[in-house]
Amino acid sequence: MVRCMEVSQEKGYVWIGTRSGIGRFDGYEQRRYLRGNVTHILEDEEHTIWVITEKGVFRYNEIEDNFILVRDKDNNPVIASSLCLWEDGVIFGGRGRLYKYNYEDHIINLFHTLKPNGKYHISNLYQWDSHTLLATNRWAKALFIDIATGNTRPVPFNSEQIISLLIDRKGNVWVAHYNQGVSCYGRNGKQLQTYHTQNSPLKTNVVLSLEEHNGQIWMGTDGGGIHILNPQTGKISTLRYIPGDRYSLPANSILCLYNDKSNNMWAGSVRNGLINIKEVGMKTYQDVLPGQNYGLSEKTILSIYQDNDNQIWIGTDGGGINLFDPATGKFHHILSTWEEKVASITGMDKNHLLVSLFSQGLFVFHKETHRYQPLVIINDSINDILCHRGKTVNVYQNTPETILMLSETPYKYHIDKKQFIPITKGKGITDIVGTLLPINSTGEDCYLHDLEHIYKINSSLNELELIFTCQTDTVFNSVSLDENGLLWIGSNYGLSYYNPVTKQYTLVPNTLINEISSLICDRQGRVWIGTEEKLFAYLIKEKKFILFGEPDGVVQNEYLEKPRLLSSSGDIYMGGVNGLLHINRHLPDEPALLPTLQLADILVGGERVYDRISNDHQLSVNEKSKPIIIKIITRNKDIFRKPMYRYTITGLNGQNIYSYLPEINLSSLPTGSYHIKAACSTRNGDWTADYDILTLIVLPPWYKSGWFILSCTLFIFVSVILIFILLLRNKETKLKWAMKEHEQQVYEEKVRFLINISHELRTPLTLIHAPLKQLMDKLTADNENYPLIQSICKQSERMKNILNTVLNVRKMEVGQSTLHVQSIQLDEWAEQLISDFKPEASVRGITLVYQPEPEIQTLCFDKEKCTTILTNLLINALKYTPDESTISISTRLSEDKTRVRISISDQGPGLKDVDTNNLFVRFYQGNNSRPGTGIGLSYSKILVEQHGGNIGAYDNKNFGSPGATFWFELPLNTEPGNITLHPQEYLNTLLAPTQETESIPKQQEENKTAPNHTLLVVDDNKDLTDYLATALKDRFKTIWVAADGEEALRLCRKKRPHIVVSDIQMPRMNGYELCKQIKEDLEISHIPVILLTARNDEESQLYGYKNGADAYVTKPFEVSMLYAIICSQLHNRERMRTRYTDIGPLPPPEEGTFSSADEEFLNRLNQIITEHLDNEQLGIPFICDKIGISRASLYNKLKALTDMGANDYITQIRMERAIWLILHTELSVNDIADKTGFSTARYFSTVFKQHTGCSPTQYREKPPVSTQ
Template sequence: GKFHGQDFLDVSGGKKIMGANLPCLFRQNENTFWIGTDKGLLKYEVDRNRFSFLTTDPQDERSLSHPVVKCIYPDPKQPERILWIGTGGGGLNRLDLQSGKFSYFKKKDGLPDDVVYGILDDEAGNLWISTNQGLSRFNPETGIFKNYTAKDGLQDNEFNSGAFFKSKDGMLFFGGIGGFNAFLPSAVKDNEYVPPIVITDFKLANQSVDITAEDSPLKTDISQTEELVLNWKHNIFSFEFASLDYTEPGKNQYAYRLEGFDDEWQYIGTQRSATFTNIDPGKYTFRVKGTNHDGTWNEEGTSLKITILPPWWKTWWAYLGYAILLGAAGYVFYKFQLNRRLEQAEAERLKEMDSLKTRLYTNITHEFRTPLTVIMGMTEKLAVGKWQSAVSEQDKRMLGHGFSLIQRNGKNLLRLVNQLLDLSKLDSGKMTLDLVQTDVVNYLQYLTESFHSMAEDKNIRLTFYSEEPELTMDCDEAKLQHIMYNLLSNAVKFTPSGGKVVVHLRQILQDGQPYLKVVVQDNGIGIPLDKLPHVFDRFYQVDSSTTRKGEGTGIGLALTKELVEIMGGSISVKSREGTGTDFTVLLPVRRSSVARQFDGSTVERNAPFEISGQNVANEKITLAADWQTDESGTDERNRLLIIEDNRDVTAYLVSILENHYHIMTAEDGQVGIEKALEHVPDIIISDVMMPRKDGFEVCRALKLDERTSHIPIVLLTAKADDEAKITGLKTGADAYLMKPFNREELFVRLEKLIELRNQLQKKYAQADPPEPQPSASEPTLDDLFMQKFKQAIEKKMELSSLGVDDLCEELSISRTQLFRKTKALTGESPVRLIQQMRLRKAKELLRTTELNVSEIAYEVGFTDPAYFSRAFNKEFGMSPSAIRK
């Protein structure tokens, strides 16, 4: 409905505008012309030499109703704002020039026909409109049409396009197929008689209703009836009506509406009946109005009130019954849903318990398997050692180190078992207190100092600070020892190097009762806010991913909380992720037990803090130093990278493999990936559950990198479930061993993987690096690498200066990575492969060209033909000239 500006060709040259016919032209003012076409309406602005086009738009109900424009006429009272448009099938259109929107008057609104040929106005402001079905007088203010036909003296009902004219004296001329009509509008007088309108008949199912029938809804004649009551079965009913003007009754017109159903008047011309079907139960008013033979309306007309009764199941008392039944059903449904939710909650609780148990057993299994790997491995190593008959100094050191590993990991297992037993005692109510009266300040300081070596080993400052010089009170020393171990071990474990851990003691009053307040504070990694409410839940782990830092079962803090509570105290936690954590323990100060001075004898000899404390720190594990890449090829040992975050497992692996492999170690997955990319080892052993990057991520990263894709990877882990094993193999792992493993099996697996690599070397060493062949499977990264390697050599083969550095630059790879990659895939160094490809290319040229030996030598990059001949003879066992014989 809005104007869209377009630039058109100059119409003064007689060219067609958009290929349209131009049936009419209207000059609105000095600057504006309106042009009617058979495709829409054009507006031409003289000062801008610009056309705007307006046409029909199915998406816009306020656009032009029909594309064919027959005539254009200004509104008599608002010529600068309103234009009246006659269309060839869309009736009379009213265009508001300010909004650019159209409104319509069609046959259904009283117009004789939707084809409009001409429009003129009279002194009264009426519009006279010629159509295909007569002439009409239209009042723009009331929207009422007064129609005239051949019966009223017109030349014919059908008029012609463009055949209309208004003379200076106001006479109107309209031409049609039978001549033309000329008249003064003021001389055309209307019949002012307003006829009464009456309802003459009422029908049900197209049958007139007899008021004498027993079940008739009519009690008096329909013309005298003011209200009609119908039941819901009377779904088809009709009314007939009449205008009491008998001059020319065939020209009387009618309109009706059923208020409550359709409030719009339905203009039906000279039709005298109205039928309704499937009207919903309710109250309605039927109104009908009509005209005399000259079209003068009786606007008041007549009316009849109608009530349609609902069926019994839609009555108010039926709905009341429904409401009662619905309420009862709702109550039953509510009870059912409530019971169902309770059952679901119980099922979810049981399911969660099962999940927690499964997680517990998985974590416990993992925790048991890691120390068992060390214990069983060291036991096996000691069992086959020859120390029984003669023990050398080296054997003694080995024995001391092995027994230390066995003792430490055995204590780890004992700690886990004791924690499970304590939980079992708490659940069964058999946990009892063994209270003694002692100086807790001295005791807690002793427990804290036991962690100094462990803290120093991680470069963490551990501080004990008490505001009380001494404080004698009842306490269970064993339980307090477990509480402090769990809090301090967590603080040290999750605090980075350079951090600090503080143990702060003070006595406070709370509700008049003295309490010992112990705060263990660290500036470590902290706990996420959404995890804080669950840190004391059994089997809950803040980080349960395979990349979590440190191992754990989710038992320690839950046991700590329950031990604190059984001692009558409480424990709370405050933490911010990335800034640290504070655990606060409150224990009541009471003095009712037997007094005993602390001398250290009550501390459990297999105390948990001894496991990861002084013994570990004093016994430094000596691991192999990083190797240096040897491009001379004199070092025959294969290079092995061990990626493992557990130092004991790493030490054990080093001890059994160091005589067979040149070993490098990495403490987590990220460091492992970096070292593998830098040094390109021959084989890799990796744990799965590690900080930063887990074993799966390590495997995936290295297998997708062409620099390391050839390296066999053995995943060595305590995750024994099939899903983890399948995941590992899918990411490209070449073998998957579960802890505790048999060392002979590990040896065999490593040897077999080295053998497979040697077979790969034969594949690439047989001839030139192979072209990737189309097959059912995609070429491997190794195939693609060797193809690029070959292309890099061929690209610059004629250059005698071609060397390893040129290939590194071309392949975007370091010198070490290139050496290790080609050595692993072919058994040869890059320098040797360059020479091989030059000689093979020379052999090909000798067979396929007429070039002499010297020319071919220069062609493939040799600067000395004599040296070329010696190298050729050494490579193929014959001289270059012998190839052509």
């Protein structure tokens, strides 16, 4: 039982409310929702679907594809029984209450409580006006409700037992009272009209539903079908169920009527579901039970004929003859012809038909008695041809007196004379291909066709005339003549036509139709085409096709070529294997609205994922996802029309997929982004625009994802790097071991040499020191040689100590060193050692001050080694302490009472610019000074570390005093005894060379690149030239390569490179000869040449320079060094050209050139210009003539040498001469202009001012300071 329905405006879904729930139909399938009795369905202005059930109000959730129970602000279910659209929302009516849903805040709340009818049950709600609602209930009278207050008042018309109510477009109220028919009331309550069984064609007074459609009132009744009332005329028509009539109303009990926004009428029946009611101009009649008059006795039609009484006789395939009355639309089955196969049928006279029965022959059929009688054929041969060959004979009455009998041999039969006249074959006709079929008769002309030809019968000659022959592989299936005399042809190549007058054949282009099985022309300029179980109409004037389908009354049918009829009324009849199609000449007009398409749903592996679609219609799925089904919905006026769909998938090679289903199934899509569009066919055979449906992003699985591939790539990359590093480290480790072994070997050799040399030096040193000691002992202190001898003796003593130190360190290295630690009185030991230095200090006026720590009594150390440490520190302090100063020696206990520090503080220059970390490294110097500290401090550091102590120094300026303090610390807890020292490479530490770095001033790099210069590289070694060209390609505009001197010379003269780099040893012409040729050629002598050679002797270099080489580079060389030399040469050229372009005197040729040829050229040029300076004709032609050089060569040469043109160079010399004359003579400006070759003084002044910035007079009055 269909109680209510709604057609969605947004997507075109048909929502159906029944007692058992709600259903949704999209034209192809139905989906069910909810369970329970559904009384109302409504779509609001925001396209939200609202449903009223006994359980409450539900709202459709499109994202989750379900219905949600609506709750108010207190989270209570909203219970209502009716609803009505309002301008700003939806109003719901319940028991004594009104609820309102607002579009603004999307909230539903209690709106009003009815007053005074607080318990009134609102079954239906209608908008009466802008501030009033009309509420109805079958068991109570209707009420008006004030929308502002909720107050109620009675309605002015009879409202008892209202089953259905309708407010039409004029504002009148139509009311169906139970079992009282229908009454119409005005707005004031006045009854305008009433309709019931007593005064109208109504079959019952129980009207269950009312609806308005095209200004007519539709009434759905209980058992009486649908009555359609025209309010203007009062005429009522009826739609009812008629048994056997497939075009009648399927049910007579209609519970609800609904007119959708597309003006389609729907009827909800009590027991027969939902019915779509549509006016069509076509009907397809199929077989029915014998005796029923709304169909055929056999659905396959073989022939059709209309007699003069407009009765249509139909020959079927085994069902005999049927008679159809177009006026009543009823059939009469002639049972006496049952089981006959009527191959062809035509008229004979008023009471008889001529019938061709398959395999039986020709018979005369009596219209009244319905009896057959064989046609009498006296001639046996004719009788055999027409009746006993087992071939179909087609009969056609071309004139009232004659009938054409078309078989393998055509005959004309004269009805009155009962005479058979053979029709002969005309010129050009050989054989009949297939069976002859009649086309049409137009007066005297009668056209026929077989499978390859079209003929016309010449009535006077009884002869077939060939009109048209098809192409080689074309087959004529059906031909029809239109009112303009054109022959329309349906063939295996589609639709075409032939003009017998112009003899022109035209193929109608289309993509819809392949092979046509049947066609016929009507009188409205249409060609009806049956093809591949489809029906098309071709509009001749508009030149377009229209497809008709089931919604138009057409069923799938394989139309046959013979059963075609253009009736006397203009209607079309086409027969086929699935019934007879009747096309009314007056087809209803339908608006040409194009359907729209949009996404309806999407399923991945059977699971709905519509909620995962983003706002920009994108969906991401994994590559290994199960099949993806994308469903679309077509918003069309006729939901039952089944178009063809075209799906375009961008990203899949632009592939188009065609289907008759509104869904596409995708599987196994590779990773990527796919933009899916959809279009559908229209009735005229075109396609709608492509609608964007969805962008599908197929993500790769985790092992194909970008991050995983990137991670693997990084892992492999890092692994390769780690492996490379490990290999490199392994190689470095091996290299280090090899270096260590080499260093050890070198060290051993160095130490061996040092020990040997030390032993060798001890003997001559003894022979030096001993005599000096004796000599010094013999001299008195006042002897003038005593200081000198004393100094020599002192230094020889120091040399002896150094040699002893080296030998002692060597003993420690080979394991022969032992610390003899003993407890020693610290103060006594220190004072005794200090006293040994007091005589030397007193001579210089230096005071030695000892400051002991009272807490320290004894300390354990090796006395000999610590004596050496303190002695070295005192010697260092005396060395840097100035005369008449103080050296302080102090002992101090550390804060943690574990170490004793002995400090020596002087008042010398301090440790400014000295790195204290390197202070105890041998021969360390600060601030690039040479006076080092010797090995004393280094040796002291070794001895202190052997005791487990530390040694260091700091600058006294940090504490506000001059000088520096050196200190060493010894541990306090050392026990007395002998400590064996482990062998170490002490000599390597002691004697290691310090890192002496020379600060080389950085020369400012110039000409890092030469982007505007060109280079020629010459060498017979291709590897070298390729390497240089590759290494320098980014630094030069162009690099040319030559394999020998001759090729290089040609390139120089043709390309004029800025610089040449050439090897010396080459075939054909070596580098010396190439350099000589370049420097002697005036055209190219300015090009610098750099020679590359493996010979580094002075003779070779001298020979190269004599031949004009600008630079010499010895192999092997670094590219950076070569490039620096090239840049230097180019920079020198640029600098020299700048001297020419700067304001001032020109440089002499010997300074401005780099070759003798260039120098000679400039000398000669200067001489010519100077000698003819006062000549006004002095110019480029004059100079070229004097020198014997072309204009281009003169320009190129001067441009290369001076970066100036010839005219500028002449002007420069003229200006130099003019300046000299201004400063050293009293000549007037006019005279100076004449002597310098200017035609007028005014022109001279202009040029002079451009050159110097002032006029000649101003220059003479105040010459520049730099002018000589």
